[in-house]
Amino acid sequence: MLRVLLITDTDKPIGDLRQALARLGYEMLAEVATPTALPRVVEEHRPDVVIIDTESPSRDTLEHLAVMNETAPRPVLMFSNDDDHQFIRDAVNAGVTAYLVEGLEPARLAPILEVALARFAHEEKLRNKLAQVESELADRKVIDRAKRLLMDRRKMSEQDAYATLRKRAMDQGMKVSEVARQLISMNDLLR
Incomplete structure (x- = not known):
């Protein structure tokens, strides 16, 4: 069972996403953290995957994500309303595995998570090979x-x-x- 950490910097309720993930059989960590707490919360709770819900990824969010990616890399899915190509590139450079523009159906969550996990595993193998x-x-x-x-x-x-x-x-x-x-x-x- 995958342990999922939800991060949000929006005022909108994140309960629907939490419930959809729980119905799919994912273990939802109790804490819904803010982006500034990301490195600390990931270190403490060691989730298998991080999901970030944001209106538009701020520089602070991306910086904290990059720090987390250096110290404790995890697959990261980012849901955003911002489809700006530069924001998407910046998010991927900071460690986002999958960047999704809002409008996601809960039924599509499982395949998107699987793709993100597979991509992260592939990148991890490449990182390990490069380090070797x-x-x-x-x-x-x-x-x-x-x-x-x-x-x-x-x-x-x-x-x-x-x-x-x-x-x-x-x-x-x-x-x-x-x-x-x-x-x-x-x-x-x-x-």
Whole structure:
């Protein structure tokens, strides 16, 4: 059962949306927060999905959404009366998964939520893959720097320098990149 957090910055009643989601079997969190409380409430309640009901996304709403997306990303659906293309782009850049202009039928909520969840899961896989590739690239750079140090100081070939790092890593039960970082740190310390 998905846990849903509703956020609103409008004066209109949000009860219809809450009831429609509850009828679809979603667990509705008790708190209907304001956009300014978004990062704190998401951290405290850890919803599976966030739904924002707004007349038009304000800069404050988008800023708080961007902060939440950095610290605790979640799929976010935004219902709005504003169909301005720039607002939509700004909302998506801040972390909105699906932006819907008002007039939504409650019966369409479930498929829209499913699409938003699938899109978020796909983006999460891409983010994780990017983080992994960036980490591997950073490790590769560190290893290359350590190899250059060994090649310069010990007059080794690149292959011998790597073999030395690899052997040290195996002897110490560490990754080659960790040994390379230690070597670079020691070199920096001895300068």
